[in-house]
Amino acid sequence: MATFTSSKDKKVQKQTSRYIDEAGKESFPSSDPPAWTLGSEFEVNAFRQANKMDITPILMREHVAMRQVARALNSQIKLLENGEQADKAQLEKIAQFFHEYVDECHYKKEQALLDMMKRNAQKPTDYMLRDLNKEKKLGSDLTQELMGLMNKGDLHSQRLLALLKRIVNLHINHTGKEEEYVFPYIKQMDDVNRDSLLNDFKKFDQQFSMQKGAQWLAFSEQLK
Numbered sequence: 001m002a003t004f005t006s007s008k009d010k011k012v013q014k015q016t017s018r019y020i021d022e023a024g025k026e027s028f029p030s031s032d033p034p035a036w037t038l039g040s041e042f043e044v045n046a047f048r049q050a051n052k053m054d055i056t057p058i059l060m061r062e063h064v065a066m067r068q069v070a071r072a073l074n075s076q077i078k079l080l081e082n083g084e085q086a087d088k089a090q091l092e093k094i095a096q097f098f099h100e101y102v103d104e105c106h107y108k109k110e111q112a113l114l115d116m117m118k119r120n121a122q123k124p125t126d127y128m129l130r131d132l133n134k135e136k137k138l139g140s141d142l143t144q145e146l147m148g149l150m151n152k153g154d155l156h157s158q159r160l161l162a163l164l165k166r167i168v169n170l171h172i173n174h175t176g177k178e179e180e181y182v183f184p185y186i187k188q189m190d191d192v193n194r195d196s197l198l199n200d201f202k203k204f205d206q207q208f209s210m211q212k213g214a215q216w217l218a219f220s221e222q223l224k
């Protein structure tokens, strides 16, 4: 679960900033430590800890979870294509993930990010911002439709099959589009805006419940 910048954490960031190469603090998580960290395990851990608190890694972690959950729907799609029934418990849990975690937590963070970008000169095009907002609304609508079908006990219809395919495609494409067209602008954010946004993220996580957020991330991990 992501944590946020305290004064102690800022000290850690300062201490570790001299180890950060030209990729800067918004570089994406990497499985292997870069060469400049070799032989310095403490600094590696401190850098990783500090990096997790920044905007892009927080949103990326949530996107990874969304893609894991979306991909898990493929096994349900295969069941339906083979003429079998979908797994009701699995589909209900996945619908709950998108309804509860994505709508109520992830999208709020990104809305705050997009609102901030709208006030700045360096930002994605208005067309792209509108497009992304429409996709978020569509994602919420498709989740509602899935919940409606679950309530009706529909576990085998062509409508359910088509809906699951739309949900998978939407979330895979939408997260990729944000990473390509929105995330690069995060690097250009000044420290005042960055700190303000991180405080908003913290507020949303607390309103949502840090514990529930961690549970949904753990749920996505189980689906690997």
Ligand SMILES: [Fe+2]
Residues within 6 Å of the ligand: 063, 106, 110, 175, 178
């Ligand atoms: Fe997103």
